[in-house]
Amino acid sequence: xxxxxxxxxxxxxxxxxxxxxxxxxxxxxxxxxxxxxxxxxxxxxxxxxxxxxxxxxxxxxxxxxxxxxxxxxxxxxxxxxxxxxxxxxxxxxxxxxxxxxxxxxxxxxxxxxxxxxxxxxxxxxxxxxxxxxxxxxxxxxxxxxxxxxxxxxxxxxxxxxxxxxxxxxxxxxxxxxxxxxxxxxxxxxxxxxxxxxxxxxxxxxxxxxxxxxxxxxxxxxxxxxxxxxxxxxxxxxxxxxxxxxxxxxxxxxxxxxxxxxxxxxxxxxxxxxxxxxxxxxxxxxxxxxxxxxxxxxxxxxxxxxxxxxxxxxxxxxxxxxxxxxxxxxxxxxxxxxxxxxxxxxxxxxxxxxxxxxxxxxxxxxxxxxxxxxxxxxxxxxxxxxxxxxxxxxxxxxxxxxx
Ligand SMILES: Cc1cc2nc3c(=O)[nH]c(=O)nc-3n(C[C@H](O)[C@H](O)[C@H](O)COP(=O)(O)OP(=O)(O)OC[C@H]3O[C@@H](n4cnc5c(N)ncnc54)[C@H](O)[C@@H]3O)c2cc1C
Numbered sequence: 001x002x003x004x005x006x007x008x009x010x011x012x013x014x015x016x017x018x019x020x021x022x023x024x025x026x027x028x029x030x031x032x033x034x035x036x037x038x039x040x041x042x043x044x045x046x047x048x049x050x051x052x053x054x055x056x057x058x059x060x061x062x063x064x065x066x067x068x069x070x071x072x073x074x075x076x077x078x079x080x081x082x083x084x085x086x087x088x089x090x091x092x093x094x095x096x097x098x099x100x101x102x103x104x105x106x107x108x109x110x111x112x113x114x115x116x117x118x119x120x121x122x123x124x125x126x127x128x129x130x131x132x133x134x135x136x137x138x139x140x141x142x143x144x145x146x147x148x149x150x151x152x153x154x155x156x157x158x159x160x161x162x163x164x165x166x167x168x169x170x171x172x173x174x175x176x177x178x179x180x181x182x183x184x185x186x187x188x189x190x191x192x193x194x195x196x197x198x199x200x201x202x203x204x205x206x207x208x209x210x211x212x213x214x215x216x217x218x219x220x221x222x223x224x225x226x227x228x229x230x231x232x233x234x235x236x237x238x239x240x241x242x243x244x245x246x247x248x249x250x251x252x253x254x255x256x257x258x259x260x261x262x263x264x265x266x267x268x269x270x271x272x273x274x275x276x277x278x279x280x281x282x283x284x285x286x287x288x289x290x291x292x293x294x295x296x297x298x299x300x301x302x303x304x305x306x307x308x309x310x311x312x313x314x315x316x317x318x319x320x321x322x323x324x325x326x327x328x329x330x331x332x333x334x335x336x337x338x339x340x341x342x343x344x345x346x347x348x349x350x351x352x353x354x355x356x357x358x359x360x361x362x363x364x365x366x367x368x369x370x371x372x373x374x375x376x377x378x379x380x381x382x383x384x385x386x387x388x389x390x391x392x393x394x395x396x397x398x399x400x401x402x
Pocket of ligand 1: 007008009010011012013031032033034037038039040041043044045046049050051052129130131132158159160161163164167168169170172173344345346372373374375383384385386387388390
């Protein structure tokens, strides 16, 4: 028998343990520091668990070596992951943008089928069992928990990243890997709210809008995305802000966010406002966006433009209309940074992928050591890509190089 020890009972660790248990020569032990396995999984997708994305491909992933994900994703693409989950008894439904959720709309269903599968496969699980240290031995590894020293022939690190601290995001995995000679990149919160100058967002707290966001460092465009945005008391949130958050976290100083609330550019916006002026000459400027944008947003844009809100539209000259058009199509907020790991969905950065073989996820430095999931320097876009990486990399690591 070969003793396989998996550290971390999250998405990737569960898949690694189940895969290793498929081989009769492996005796698999799954160690989890929290009271139960899969705690973060239950919080994913606002409790609905966006478990994969049918479009998952390397271009949706980031890190020092974005192509590192290719062999794992090719070996266990979204279709294979869905097939695998269907065989475990999970029914799923695909929504817009290729996002897949359990048909029950409950993350519990995903964790339940995984727990049943672990029991059927005979994987021993120890919860409330934080691993404190790992050491290389002459043969295999020694793994220290509170009160026990366990032996393993093969060791799989699946400790996740620092994101979602309240759900168990910790630095343990990086430290355990470091003690075995592995290095990591810088770590940044990603898929997280943006923190901007608060004056305008605070006044609009809770307002949602469809918008195009462009993140700039001075005049250089770092990231751009279109979709739903929500104002918060510190800045902006919502899927579209998550999309540019990685670039905001890693982009350095002097960042600004340009927001276009209209489905057109500034010239067309000017023409649109001129039409409104002709159609509703007596309307006060404060109402110029009424019917186009959320009322509170519209009035705030007028204030931002500096145009006198009480003046009737007929009294506005071309310059005033241009300022209003610019406010709605190129509204600019200085970016102070992002929220921290507590609120982030994923960690950008992690264990250096150059030190792992992408075809097996075995360490190039320590034979018999494997790593998977968010712990590695891989982070995906918003929309099911991170769990797809967790499943695919867990599956590959669990093969133990076979
Ligand atoms: C609020 C939120 C919502 C999200 N929603 C989505 C979504 O809808 N779709 C999507 O694709 N992704 C989503 N993500 C991201 C996704 O959940 C993670 O990328 C994924 O769970 C990573 O899997 P993992 O196995 O690498 O890590 P984790 O799931 O974090 O699991 C790691 C496990 O290791 C354990 N551990 C750590 N250190 C030790 C130790 N020393 N000893 C023993 N155990 C240890 C931890 O307690 C944890 O249970 C979301 C994340 C958050 C925070």
